[in-house]
Amino acid sequence: QSVLTQPPSASGTPGQRVTISCSGSSSNIRSNYVYWYQQLPETAPKLLIYRNNQRPSGVPDRFSGSKSGTSASLAISGLRSEDEADYYCAAWDDSLSGRVFGGGTKLTVL
Amino acid sequence: EVQLVESGGGLVQPGGSLRLSCAASGFTFSNYNMNWVRQAPGKGLEWVSYITSSSNVIYYADSVKGRFTISRDNAKNSLYLQMNSLRDEDTALYYCARDSSDGYFFENWGQGTLVTVSS
Numbered sequence: 001q002s003v004l005t006q007p008p009s010a011s012g013t014p015g016q017r018v019t020i021s022c023s024g025s026s027s028n029i030r031s032n033y034v035y036w037y038q039q040l041p042e043t044a045p046k047l048l049i050y051r052n053n054q055r056p057s058g059v060p061d062r063f064s065g066s067k068s069g070t071s072a073s074l075a076i077s078g079l080r081s082e083d084e085a086d087y088y089c090a091a092w093d094d095s096l097s098g099r100v101f102g103g104g105t106k107l108t109v110l
Numbered sequence: 111e112v113q114l115v116e117s118g119g120g121l122v123q124p125g126g127s128l129r130l131s132c133a134a135s136g137f138t139f140s141n142y143n144m145n146w147v148r149q150a151p152g153k154g155l156e157w158v159s160y161i162t163s164s165s166n167v168i169y170y171a172d173s174v175k176g177r178f179t180i181s182r183d184n185a186k187n188s189l190y191l192q193m194n195s196l197r198d199e200d201t202a203l204y205y206c207a208r209d210s211s212d213g214y215f216f217e218n219w220g221q222g223t224l225v226t227v228s229s
């Protein structure tokens with residue numbers, strides 16, 4: 001049972017906009033930054049969004065992050081087949097004094 | 111180019127020990143905070159441990175506290191994870207991950223080393 005809750009799956013068609021949610025609590029998402037990672041099949045995770053809504057250089061602006069209260073979201077617009085991957089949110093948890101991940105969302109591009 | 115190369119994984123019996131290493135290159139290792147993150151087969155990511163650049167602050171996930179020890183040798187550009195009292199549920203791919211210079215999480219990742227705990 002992950003501290004941060006994500007839907008196990010999401011899907012969309014090419015060109016569509018998809019959002020993935022990440023639900024937490026006052027000890028993690030509400031009071032700390034949220035990060036998003038993309039893990040393509042059989043590869044190491046890659047940082048996608050940092051500090052709620054910032055993109056590292058090289059990450060397309062089709063990817064965006066937002067946060068409100070105890071929830072955060074990752075939006076992917078103009079969906080492409082290469083976006084098919086697992087997506088994870090992460091944050092610091094004040095109560096646990098540690099970093100926590102969501103359980104991950106498997107995105108399928110139909 | 112930032113490179114993180116993990117090693118030391120393998121098959122170990124329950125109750126046994128293993129020491130993982132992460133060799134860093136392409137950046138000034140002594141300036142960066144580091145982490146271990148693991149992923150059980152077919153499962154999600156789980157943060158394991160964190161150590162600051164000077165080793166003065168260390169954190170562990172509750173699941174490994176008291177059994178695992180993170181350390182680093184800045185002269186050797188290396189990060190370590192000493193794992194004792196291993197359990198079946200410690201079976202996972204263990205990643206070494208570097209935080210950014212600004213402190214944001216897991217900016218760079220290695221390819222991982224597989225630890226299998228089984229009798």
